[in-house]
Amino acid sequence: MRQHDRGLTELCAGRVMASLFFEPSTRTDLSFQAAMRRLGGDVVGASNGVQFSSVYKGENLADTVRAAGCYADVIVMRHPQKGASFEAAYYLDKLNQRIDNPTVLISGGDGIGEHPTQALLDMFTIYDKKKTFDNQTITLVGDLLNGRTVHSLAKLIARYGVTGTRLAFVSPDSLRMPAEIMSMLAELGVSTYETADLMDVLGESDVIYWTRIQEERFENPSDYEAIKDRFIMTPSLLSHAKADAILMHPLPRKHEMGTQADHDVLDEDPRAVYFEQMENGMFVRMALLAKVLRGVYV
Ligand code: NCD
Secondary structure, three states, X not given: OOOOOOOOOOOOOOOEEEEEEOOOOOHHHHHHHHHHHHOOOEEEOOOXXXXXXXXXXXXXXXXXXXXXXXXXXXXXXXXXXXXXXXXXXXXXXXXXXXXXXXXXXXXEEEOOOOOHHHHHHHHHHHHHHHOOOOOOEEEEEOOOOOOHHHHHHHHHHHHHOOOOOEEEEEOOXXXXXXXXXXXXXXXXXXXXXXXXXXXXXXXXXXXXXXXXXXXXXXOOHHHHHHHOOOOOOOHHHHOOOOOOOEEEOOOOXXXXXXXXXXXXXXXXXXXEOHHHHHHHHHHHHHHHHHXXXXXXXX
């Protein structure tokens, strides 16, 4: 019989994590909560969701995050506004100077900005499957403008320092990787390639990172409608990929992975690693929580 053995330790016993999600989440929220509990720690959150905390009464981010900071040792926050994590960290730091027990802030995603812990779990998954970050063609596909996961992943790959690896960006013209990220990659000497034609790179890709068009970020629904069917991963499309490529997706997925019938076929393909990727999220977040709460280097 297979054992339930994802690990349970007491590394964070007696510590409390506050979950502050101002935006919807399944994987990030649940995996952080599960990670904290598997480390022996506890989790708090506003009983009816953060929207029914004093946020409902009009309290601002700076005060909400400092309230959580008075009760928890670590705060995991997701917010719809780009830069909100920096703002929250700034005010939390001010609180930390006044109280005895400092609190750490971890970003669970800030609007169209960044999703740093997703990048950690994505990197972990790439290494787990490929055993290297070097000499790879890593292809990021979809909404590269609004997708925070691809921003953080591209930056982390560049910062990590890779040799012979090429980042290929495939998107509609209107959803290209932001210019400031492209310049950062250039400064760090990472080789990049941008195209609107997936077929330019699909057959050479070692890592195919598929993403959802971020419908909720579009001001004009007709702009979304015009673009939403541009890149759809299907079993027949995947047949053009290398036999040892891996297909990743941060999830959730909508019709950028076709129909339920397409999902069912893709999910059986050994190249599809998004379920492992999802499980890795919890392990990586356990490591991160242990590091920030206990100084444990893992
Ligand atoms: C992503 C996100 O929230 O940015 N999901 C996640 O955290 N796994 C991707 C998305 O919403 O498309």
